[in-house]
Amino acid sequence: MGNLEVISNIKAELGEGPVWDARSGAVYWVDIEGKRFFSHNPSSGQLEEHDAGQRIGAVVPREQGGFIAALENGIFTYDPASREWIEWSDTERDLTGNRFNDGKCDAAGRLLAGTMSTIGEPKAGALYRFDLDGRVDRLEEGVSTSNGLAWSLDNQFLYYIDSNTQTVAAFDYDLESGTVSGKRTVIEIPKEAGTPDGMSIDAEGMLWIAHWGGFKVARFNPQTGELLQEIRLPAPLVTSCAFGGEHLDELYITTARVGLSQEKLEQYPLSGSLFKVKLAVKGTLSIPFKG
Template sequence: MLGRYTERTDTHVSPPGKLHHTHQVDSLVGAIAICENGDFIAGLREGISFVGRSNGSIRLLHHPEAHLPQNRYNDGKCDPEGRFLIGSTALNHKKQAGNLHLLDHDLQCTTQLQGITMSNGMAWSPDGCTFYYIDTPTFEVAVFDYDTATGRIGPKRSAFPIPEKEGLPDGMTIDNEGMLWIAHWDGWQVARWNPVTGEKLYSFRLPVAFVTSCTFGGENLQDLYITSASIGLNEKQHDEQPLAGSLFVIKNCGFQGMSPAVFRHH
């Protein structure tokens, strides 16, 4: 989930060089991923689209929820083989109104999961054969066997529950040791979890309540980037959390991420 609703997509951000460029896309942006050619693939309000990195051009590919105008696309990510998965949620928060879709190498779109309330974090095990997934209000991380050859997922199982005191599980990534990092909405933290035992191993506390997603970056994938939200805060909470909605980075966080996958198509 993005830190806050936005009508822009970043086309080139270089923290060391402090280079930051934007394109106006005039649409809600749920998630973006990088394509093999350097452009973006994005879940926009109007559907799954290519966004040109150099000029912001938009090419609509699929809108699998065109018949569901009450829905919007939310979190999305590429699997290890370069397919794009994007989930949805209802604008009015209706339960089980969302879905999870997969865009394959041939640009064909299929629905992988239905009856999702708030499609959020996704991560794959280091061997790519296990898919971890978060439907936020369930307070759990689900796990599926994943067929890397086809992108098909097996039956759902529960990997582990998230205690409510930790905050709602939102965006998610995985490190090179196979441990999951979860951003906790209303939890003031990003926490590291063992997906086999369900043990909370570590956490970074943040000065904001609504922590929304996390990913590893930097030259050696040892910097942890964290997004947050300010939506829904009252005036008092805004005063108490002046950094709400910010993008944070923990440099050399002590852990290392996995090399990110990019979208590949024929």
């Protein structure tokens, strides 16, 4: 892939969760283990860093301004002007062996975010929906590593990755109520291809999945499970991807360096960078949190 660019070689410990904000023309992404998140404006080249003070699994722009974020100890809002974090929901704060991981908003502007164990406890996590009025519903339990989220173009299906299953699941999704049903497996990822992590959906309804340990992002057809395309990266731990840019034809890709040996870090010095690649296909807009 000749047009792969390194946008920021910030060496994130665990870069994750890129999200494009069309209003500000900026891409945001987190460094979970670095307990911080970043913003990059491609037109000005400006890069900003925000300290979260605890592990941060996902950050999402908020319609009224600022952000909502899935942190280690719950859901928080953040005001970048005052740099103030305010607790919005204490969901799972009592589960000290868990933390929040990936999160994304549905077309109604509700936040979906899931949890995982930090102490290797299998099936200790869950997937939650956070409504605009603060109501919380658990959509799925017995999750090991709650990860990628994407909705079909007509919002009738929610695609979801629990990384440990090596699969992408689909649920029937009721956008009006935010409820799920009819879970089934639509894509299976062989272990030798890496572990499925974050994902995004393009304007043709195809899924782009980051492969942890697989050096790549791969495009799949969720109707058939077929692998359509691969983008190789000079970093083994590929974590997530999101479409951005003025025409939504640029894919931003996050990577990690956590747990890599010194030898591997010397071999793949761009691990932890944010990458960008121009594509022939366009993506879909990220939805801000409307609560």
